[in-house]
Amino acid sequence: MEQRLDRYYGIHPGRVLERELKKHHLKKGPFAISIGEYPQVINEITKARRGVSPQLSLKIDHALGLEEGAFYLLQAHYEIDQVKKALKQSDAPSFRKALFWDTDMGKIDWQKQYKAVIQRIFERGTDEERQQVFDFYGRDKIMEVTGNDQIAGNTLPVMAHAKKR
Structure with missing residues (x-):
């Protein structure tokens, strides 16, 4: 996924997660339970209302067969993009x-x-x-x-x- 990640930089990781779940034909609720999370948490993330923590990133990455830290890296790039937008607004x-x-x-x-x-x-x-x-x-x-x-x-x-x- 490393080569695919760069095209998702700046996009909320929840949007990417939703796309990955659809691609793997997985529903949010059962996926959440399978990784030991509440379905509400995954739902909030896919709706871009909540961020991805390092712990949750590891669970998601492992469950989807991705490189460790992939979703946390997406979260970091998303937050950087938000700060850039805020700085641009302040200018x-x-x-x-x-x-x-x-x-x-x-x-x-x-x-x-x-x-x-x-x-x-x-x-x-x-x-x-x-x-x-x-x-x-x-x-x-x-x-x-x-x-x-x-x-x-x-x-x-x-x-x-x-x-x-």
Whole structure:
């Protein structure tokens, strides 16, 4: 499984466990009992509500014929990925929550969803927030979304390219 593991890095080990159980045609309850665990524990793990401990990893690895520590390694990579995401969120600009009333600010991927963020800020944000988004994303992304990259008098013509239609 060592060669297959790297493609699962960053995915909760419970998702991988569920896939492995299906692949081996095993049901969660009987599998849990066979390794000396409560079925609820395995169910919580496969639903990504609980992590895999080193002890449980050894039991699962042995039962599925995998290398020792495989599921614990997946757990470690998942946790590292979560920390990276949290750090990326902390680097993100801080805007008023009122601008993003319709979404959870903690779930916004500031890099992937830059078009929507830039558009929202330039439609509803203050001059300071416009400058902050300009500083965060840079000229190229602002130009791509708004059609203009010049801030004159701390304002930017909003969606100039969209109004030409």
